[in-house]
Amino acid sequence: MKIVVSIRQRSFARFVAFDLAEAARRLGWVVHWIDFDALTQQLRGAPRETWQATLARVTDEVRAFEPDLVFSYGIEAILPPFPDALPDDPWRLADVARAPVACFFYDFGPPFDRPVDAATAPYIDRLQAADIRVFCWDRHALADLHRYGVAAEYLPMAVNDQMFFPPVAGTRRDAPVVFSGGPTPERCDVLRHLVPFGLSVYGYDRRGWTSDAALEESYKGFVPERDRLRHVYQRARLTVNVTRAHGRASLN
Secondary structure: EEEEEOOOOOOOHHHHHHHHHHHHHHOEEEEEEEEEEHHHHHHHOHHHHHHHHHHHHHHHHHHHOOOOOOEOOOOHHHHHOOOOOOOOOOOOHHEEEEEEEOEEEEEOOOOOOOOOOOOOHHHHHHHHHOEEEEEEEOHHHHHHHOOOOOOEEOOOOOOOOOOOOOOOOOOOOOEEEEEEEOOOHHHHHHOOHHHHHHHHEEEHHHHHHOOOOOOHHHEOOOOOOHHHHHHHHEEEEEEOHHHHHHHHOOOO
């Protein structure tokens, strides 16, 4: 089996995509990895022609790879990979790969956070196509998908056991409280109470975190490298999780 795995968003979703790729490799499958987020950082400020040339190169690489299957974090495979630079470009990984797509749903936000309308109908239509199958770990969300007429299966989330192990001897627990993730009103409301106890926040969306006066000093930046973030966790005396509201029947 030859699998294409990619990540588009700048969040800790990238670690889930890494582990999907690792799971495929452990099965003996060949993986072609595409980091659209890294490309976005590299090309920032480049002219439109450079972004389009990058997509042409990615197309050639995917076609030469001839994948049997595409792994998609959520619906990323049917979204534009460079939404800010090329918002109107028709390029979609699901179409370019010419292979079936397995969509893994760990979050259940847009476009499923409102009734189907003119804006969301194209996504629902695409997910109903015969070349896409959805795998979801939230049973409430799974029921919603079935109501939308989307072929979906329940698949609980697992972990990559090779990425979780005790810290090396001598590692100091010098970070009293650690949170990692993006800012939401619910998260900020909870975390403000923890600032006096030595809170450190590591996450994406710097503007969202630093615009909160109470949390600005606690924000330590985004850590896109998994090994480095693991070291942050190993220094923590306590880690806090505040699950996003759209995980109605799932537990992080």
